Amino acid sequence: MTSRNELDLEQKINLIKEKERGLSHREIKGKFQVSLGAISNILKRKNEYINDYETNQNKKMKRKLKDDFSQTINDTVYEWFVTQRIKNIPISGPVLQEYARKVAEELGDRSGNFKASNGWLDRFRTRHNVHFRVICGEAAAVDKITTENWQMRLPNIIQHYNPMDIYNCDETGLFFKLMPDRSLVIDKNDCEGGKKSRDRYTVMLCTNWLGTDKLKPVVIGKAARPRCVKNIDMAKLPVKWYSNRTAWMNSKIFTEWLYDLHLIMQKQKRNILLFLDNAPVHSSDVKLQNVTLKFFPANSTAQIQPLDQGIIRTFKAYYRRYLVKHIIANANAAHTADDVNITALDAIYWIDQSWRSITEATIRNTFKMAGFEIHFVLDDSTSITPKLDAIDVVVNENKCIEDLDQELKHISIGGTVMSANDFANIDDGVPPYNELDDASDKMLTVNVVTLEDAANDEDTTE
Numbered sequence: 055m056t057s058r059n060e061l062d063l064e065q066k067i068n069l070i071k072e073k074e075r076g077l078s079h080r081e082i083k084g085k086f087q088v089s090l091g092a093i094s095n096i097l098k099r100k101n102e103y104i105n106d107y108e109t110n111q112n113k114k115m116k117r118k119l120k121d122d123f124s125q126t127i128n129d130t131v132y133e134w135f136v137t138q139r140i141k142n143i144p145i146s147g148p149v150l151q152e153y154a155r156k157v158a159e160e161l162g163d164r165s166g167n168f169k170a171s172n173g174w175l176d177r178f179r180t181r182h183n184v185h186f187r188v189i190c191g192e193a194a195a196v197d198k199i200t201t202e203n204w205q206m207r208l209p210n211i212i213q214h215y216n217p218m219d220i221y222n223c224d225e226t227g228l229f230f231k232l233m234p235d236r237s238l239v240i241d242k243n244d245c246e247g248g249k250k251s252r253d254r255y256t257v258m259l260c261t262n263w264l265g266t267d268k269l270k271p272v273v274i275g276k277a278a279r280p281r282c283v284k285n286i287d288m289a290k291l292p293v294k295w296y297s298n299r300t301a302w303m304n305s306k307i308f309t310e311w312l313y314d315l316h317l318i319m320q321k322q323k324r325n326i327l328l329f330l331d332n333a334p335v336h337s338s339d340v341k342l343q344n345v346t347l348k349f350f351p352a353n354s355t356a357q358i359q360p361l362d363q364g365i366i367r368t369f370k371a372y373y374r375r376y377l378v379k380h381i382i383a384n385a386n387a388a389h390t391a392d393d394v395n396i397t398a399l400d401a402i403y404w405i406d407q408s409w410r411s412i413t414e415a416t417i418r419n420t421f422k423m424a425g426f427e428i429h430f431v432l433d434d435s436t437s438i439t440p441k442l443d444a445i446d447v448v449v450n451e452n453k454c455i456e457d458l459d460q461e462l463k464h465i466s467i468g469g470t471v472m473s474a475n476d477f478a479n480i481d482d483g484v485p486p487y488n489e490l491d492d493a494s495d496k497m498l499t500v501n502v503v504t505l506e507d508a509a510n511d512e513d514t515t516e
Contacts, residue, residue: 061088061096067107069093070100091129098125123161127168130157132182138485146483147175148229152254153485154178156300200351204358205425211348212327217428218267219326222421223260224361225272225303225333227484228370230255230401233394234378256303256486257405258311259361259369262326263421265414270294271405272311276301280398292406303487305335312340319344331355335487363420365412367479371454372408 061069069086079090086093096103131154138145151170158168178184212220231253258272273293288295294314296307319326325344330336332349340347355362377396384394 061086061092063103063106066096066103069096070103073097089126089130090133091131092126094129094133095125123158123163123168126161127154127157128178128181131178135182135184146480147172148481149227149483149485150178151175201354201357204351204354208425209427212426215327217263217421217426219324220263220329220421220426221260221267221326222263222329222360223258223269224331224355224359224366225256225258225486226366226370227481227486228255228257228373228401228405229253229481229484230373230377230398230404231396232377232480233381234374254301254481254484255401256301258303258486259366259409260315260328261361261365261412261417263360263418263426265412265417268409268412268417269315271409272296272303272307273402273405274298274301274303274307275398277398282397282399283402286399291402293402295402300488302485303333303335305337308335309337309340312337312342312345316342316345329359331359333487358424360417360421360424360426363423365417365420367482368416368454369408369412370479370481371457372411373404375454375457376404376407 065086069082069088072082072085073093077085079093082088082093083090131150134153134157135145135150151174154170154174155166155168158170159166256272256274258274260269260272261267271293274296276297276299278297279288283291294311296311298304298307315328320343325346327346327348329348329350332338332352336347336349338347338349350359380396380400381394
C-alpha cells in the first residue's frame, strides 16, 4: 500500500485533469504518490473539487474530513479484497476487518479510533455487494495445465538432490488467542468477528521431504520482546522470533532467515533445494551457495506445495488442542473467555509442540501428494517407508479434528462453542504478508519496535 500523500486542492484538480487526458490509475498513482483508493475517491468527488477550485477556494487547502478518511479506507480495502479474490485467496470477515484496521493505522489513525467493527463490515459488504460464504473449489480453480506441466518438470528439477536435501517452507497467519466461542462470529458462513492484529502471529514452517529435519518455526509478532519473555534468552526459545509493527513476514526477515539457513547448510557441507511460493516477500534475486531456491508456479500451491496438502491444517488443529486444554485447565477460575490468560510464551511453546507432533510419515506423504516421487535408491543411512499413502494424511488430519472436537465438548465459557473444523480453520484466509507492497523500508513493514511500542502492542500479562 502506498504511504499516504495528502494532496491539496490544486493537486487534486491536476490529478483529475491527468485522468481526463487518459492516464491510467496506475500511472496517476506513480505520478502523485497516492493510493489507488485515494485516486478513486478524488475522481468520485471531482465535481465538488472543481466547484471549490472555481469558486476561489484556497488552492493549497487539504481537506481532512472524516468522510475522506473513511472513504479512503473503504476504497483501499476493497481494492485489496478484489486483488485477493482474483488470486483465488478466500477472505473472511475477520481478515477484512484486520486489514482495514491496518490501513487506518497507516493513514494516521495511531490511537485506534477506527475500530473496523461488525457494523463497519456490514456497511462495507452492502456498499460493495460482497458476500462471504464457504468457497468451494478454490483448489480446483488452479490452472490445470500449469499444474500438469509443473509435475512433468518436477522429476528433472529434483533428480540431482537427495530427498533429505529437498525442503519446502510456507507462512500462515495464526490468531494465537482466538477462543472457540461462537459468539465471535455472527453468521456461520460470514465469520464476522475476530481479534485485533496484536492477537495474530505469522508462523513459517519449513521441513525436508523425509520429515527428518523440521526447522525451528519462525514466529513473527509485533513486540520485539514480549513481557513474558523479558528474562528469557530469546536464542534459547524453541522458535525463531522476529518482530515488526504488522506481525507480517517481509523480505528483510525472510532474507535474514534464508541466510541463517545457508550458514547452517554450509557448516554441514550440504547443498539443499528449497521450494517456496512466489510471494512478494520471497526475494528471487537472493543467490546463496548452499541453498537453491525453486519457486512454484503462481496461484498453484493449493495442489503442488507439500505444506498445503494437510501439514499446516494439522499443525493448527494440534495448536488449538493445546489452547483448549489450557482453557479447560483454567476454567474453574474463569467466568468468560476473556478471563483466560494466554501469553506469548504459551503460544510459542504450543507452536513448537504442535510442529513436533507432525510425524515424518505425514510429511513424506504430503510431498507425495504434491507430486514428489522417489525415483532412485537412497544410501543405507536413509530409509524410506514403502507404505506411503496420501490417504494417511487425510486420516491423520481427521484424527486431529476428532481429538479437538472431543476437547471442545468440555468447554462452557460463554456463548456457543464452534465446531472443531471451524475452529481449526478459522484463520485460513489470514494473509501472512502484505500482498500489495513489500517495500521493507515503508511503514507497513517497519522492523524495529521500540520497548515503548512493545509495551503497547502486547498485553500487560505477557
